[in-house]
Amino acid sequence: MSTQNTHLHIDGVSKNFGDVKALSNIDLKIERGSFVCLLGPSGCGKTTLLRIIAGFESASSGRLLLDGSDIAQVPPHKRGFGMVFQSLALFPHMSVARNIAYGLKLRGVSGKEQRDRVEELLNVIQLPSIADRPVSALSGGQRQRVAIARALAIQPKLFLLDEPLSALDAKLRDNMQIELRQLQQKFGVTTILVTHDQHEAMMLADELVVLKDGAVRQSAAPSVVYQQPADSFVADFLGAANLINVGSVQGGQVQLLGKLTAVDTAHADNTMMQAAVRAEHISLAPVAQAGGAAVGTIEFMRDLGPSTEIVVAVDGESLRVRSPNVDCQGLSIGTQVAVSVDPSQVSVFKA
Amino acid sequence: MSIALSRSRALAFSLPALIAILPFLGACFYIFRFSISGDKGTIDGYSIQPYLDLMTPFFGRSVWLTLKLAFVATLVAMLLAVPLAFLLTSLRSPLARRCLTVTILLPLILNLLVQAYGWILLLGPSGVLNSSLRSLGIIDRPIFLLFNETGVLLGLIQTSLPLAVFPIVSSVRGLSQEHLEAASSLGASQWRTFFDVTVPLLRPGLFGAASIVFAFNASAFAIPLLLGGRRVQMMGVAIRDMISPLFNWSGAAAAGMILIFITLIVLLFSSWLVRMTSENVRH
Numbered sequence: 177m178s179t180q181n182t183h184l185h186i187d188g189v190s191k192n193f194g195d196v197k198a199l200s201n202i203d204l205k206i207e208r209g210s211f212v213c214l215l216g217p218s219g220c221g222k223t224t225l226l227r228i229i230a231g232f233e234s235a236s237s238g239r240l241l242l243d244g245s246d247i248a249q250v251p252p253h254k255r256g257f258g259m260v261f262q263s264l265a266l267f268p269h270m271s272v273a274r275n276i277a278y279g280l281k282l283r284g285v286s287g288k289e290q291r292d293r294v295e296e297l298l299n300v301i302q303l304p305s306i307a308d309r310p311v312s313a314l315s316g317g318q319r320q321r322v323a324i325a326r327a328l329a330i331q332p333k334l335f336l337l338d339e340p341l342s343a344l345d346a347k348l349r350d351n352m353q354i355e356l357r358q359l360q361q362k363f364g365v366t367t368i369l370v371t372h373d374q375h376e377a378m379m380l381a382d383e384l385v386v387l388k389d390g391a392v393r394q395s396a397a398p399s400v401v402y403q404q405p406a407d408s409f410v411a412d413f414l415g416a417a418n419l420i421n422v423g424s425v426q427g428g429q430v431q432l433l434g435k436l437t438a439v440d441t442a443h444a445d446n447t448m449m450q451a452a453v454r455a456e457h458i459s460l461a462p463v464a465q466a467g468g469a470a471v472g473t474i475e476f477m478r479d480l481g482p483s484t485e486i487v488v489a490v491d492g493e494s495l496r497v498r499s500p501n502v503d504c505q506g507l508s509i510g511t512q513v514a515v516s517v518d519p520s521q522v523s524v525f526k527a
Numbered sequence: 528m529s530i531a532l533s534r535s536r537a538l539a540f541s542l543p544a545l546i547a548i549l550p551f552l553g554a555c556f557y558i559f560r561f562s563i564s565g566d567k568g569t570i571d572g573y574s575i576q577p578y579l580d581l582m583t584p585f586f587g588r589s590v591w592l593t594l595k596l597a598f599v600a601t602l603v604a605m606l607l608a609v610p611l612a613f614l615l616t617s618l619r620s621p622l623a624r625r626c627l628t629v630t631i632l633l634p635l636i637l638n639l640l641v642q643a644y645g646w647i648l649l650l651g652p653s654g655v656l657n658s659s660l661r662s663l664g665i666i667d668r669p670i671f672l673l674f675n676e677t678g679v680l681l682g683l684i685q686t687s688l689p690l691a692v693f694p695i696v697s698s699v700r701g702l703s704q705e706h707l708e709a710a711s712s713l714g715a716s717q718w719r720t721f722f723d724v725t726v727p728l729l730r731p732g733l734f735g736a737a738s739i740v741f742a743f744n745a746s747a748f749a750i751p752l753l754l755g756g757r758r759v760q761m762m763g764v765a766i767r768d769m770i771s772p773l774f775n776w777s778g779a780a781a782a783g784m785i786l787i788f789i790t791l792i793v794l795l796f797s798s799w800l801v802r803m804t805s806e807n808v809r810h
Contacts, residue, residue: 232708252711253719259712265705269727278723279713330713 183208183366184229184334189238191224191390198224199390202238206383211360211367213377216387217413222370223338225387229368230336231255242333257334258327258365262342264319266311272298272322273307279330297325300359317348324356328363335360337369341376353379374414378402386410403454404523411452411523418458418495420451421527430524433490433515434470439524450527455498457521460488460513469516474509490515555787561780568776577781586765586782593762594789596676596751597744600683601691604740605733607684608691615692616699635689643753646682647673674756682750687740694739698732727804734801738794745790762786 184206191199199221206212214222227233229240231252240247247255258279266275276297277290285293298304301321306314314322320340327335341349341356357380360367371377377384378398385395386409394406405411408419422430422437424446429436432451439449463471472490479501486497486507495515507513565572611631618624634642649655650672657669672678702725710720726733748763755764762782769779 230708230712232711252708253714253716255712256714257712259709261705261709263703263705265703265709267706267709267724267727269730278710278715282714282719326709326713336712 181207185241187239189235192236209364210382212383213381214370214385215377220387221390222387226370258332260323260327260337260340262339264323268311272309276326276329301325335365335367405452407525408450417452417454422449422451424448448527452523453517455496458497458517463512469514472515474511558780558783561777562784564777577777589760589762589765600744601741603684604687604691611692612695612699615696631689631692634686639749678754679751679759682754683744687743691736691740694736698729731801734797738797742790
């Protein structure tokens, strides 16, 4: 990440509400044109961080640098950031066209230019004929698109979204995620989206920022966060990972399912460790081929169509395994199996 | 099915209220009948003479005065009520909110007579204000704030203020913070947001409050009588004078009908205005 490509630098931002620490020392560099998702459970501070960026809250300490200049003192209406709110906040007393044109009108754009821009945006969001409708006559998905168009109309420096898709039903949400990603790429606008939905974050983000209790737990590309979670919280929050207690470090190694596995040299001996392994990265084999691997007993099996979900009890832990159907011939509840993992797919971290 | 059921149930439960309203409707009809009576003291025959008798400069002035005072009092009450409503909704402490609510509500709780004598004690020729100004040497002769239009106006504003505040409070509560922030993120300053978003969203509530306050003020009787001292002949006072010293029942009934009619027209006009301004959406 080169520094001249940093669009927004969140430099040591903290926020206290009275005695409550909502954010502590957040450090993030957001690249120009990238799509960043702030992901975390409710109360992790992700919305507070977004509101500080938008200017609706002020940081207790730290700096916000947009293209290198501090914007802490710039009021929200002078920041030029387009924002999509959780409730969408379309103006009910204005038509669709006037909603979209409102930001342009405030900028003194001529009537004709406003109309052209509204028409262009309505085409982009594939709703060319709704300009004169009142907002109340729109469906949920249409409102969503109009709110996005209204925020993009002002050609925002930053495009901020606060859980905008959470009110939609699952199928519509999937479609909107794809559309949103395509729109963002088309406009090339630096985008920050807040969500508690890990699928949404994986789907949209170039960079995933996982927050908990007001602190960044991990910030990396979605595939990295998924494959190599930085800690047990991230592994657990991103879902479907097995957390295995692997005891303490001895000579730079831990014992994982009967095999010695090297850990980061940063961890001193005797540190208690945990490992995260995804269900699809555990393989099962007949006991005869165990070759030193741990042996477990199948406790539960369910055919999910493309794959089978299996729960194996091994060394007092229940592991979730997902394996393609073809590999599950001859397995049933009670069968003993050898359990092994691909060491490159394991993350080991301090317990 | 369930909607039909709940509606019939609602009707059943509304029955007592509807029965209670019936005598009022009866009274309205009785007044209407009296207003077209051929006799001044009893209902006898038909005539439009009571209405024709009202076509005098005196009654015209009374109508004009009523409209003027009710309108000005409504305007001032609304201007005072809007910031109060915002203050009331912004208070975090429940105690502070309750104290302010009770203070605003007080005029509704206190008897009008008590309130009027309160004003007389304060603003009368030998009231608190005049005597302190005189002892300070600022004035030689008392300022006449009462027993004229100013006094009636003060009284109307004060008594109708709570009727304005509470409907506005509920529409201020309905304002969403996100709408205001959306305007701000699109580039609207605080004032711009207020005029472009807050006011339009509050408009139905504001007109609703103003309608109630106007109807209350136009039909005021005790306040103009007590604080206007007979010299301010609002229609309520004029109607009473027709009945009590003059025993002109049919004339009073006709004047009453005109008052009801004028108030209805103003209310219809204001609801039409709300519809027109919100229809602007579809420009």
